[in-house]
Amino acid sequence: MPSYLNTEPDLDENESIVEEYPSESYLVRRDDPEGSVPTFTFHTPARPIIEFDDEDRARLFADLYLALGGFRIKEGVGPNGIPVTVASSGKAGIASYMYSVWGKTPTEIANTLEQDRNRVLGYFDQIRSRADDVIEAADEAASPPGEAG
Secondary structure, three states, rough: OOOOOOOOOOOOOEEEEEEEEEEEEEEEEEEEOOOOEEEEEEEEOOOEEEEEEOHHHHHHHHHHHHHHHOOOOOOOOOOOOOHHHHHHHHHHHHHHHHOOOOOOOHHHHHHHHHOOOOHHHHHHHHHHHHHHHHHHHHHHOOOOOOOOO
16 A cells, blocks of 8 residues: 555564554554564554563554554553543444453453353454455555556
């Protein structure tokens, strides 16, 4: 996806862009020069950088952010709070936030939401699918006339 606003994150030699999303958002991988496990950060102009120890959790957070059109983590939300936009989006959003930000397992989320574990995994798929729809629509909108598809 082309970048028109030149807002790519400043990267050092240990960082690389894993994924570029609409709205000048990026998932960045940072390899530890000491050779330990890499970390992942989600960059977007509208919010502080968020760091993850796991790529799957980072990708689901990015998908949730796209699927909901963005959201803010306000002061006072705390480590176990959920932003209003996420909370009002339904169980799929809440489950995805619990997994990506809180680091809960699908089984823990299922117990909290009183759902089956497979239902929770289905919620993750719903969020990923909604994010894919957002990406596809952004790609089509950015395509010159007659080239969308």
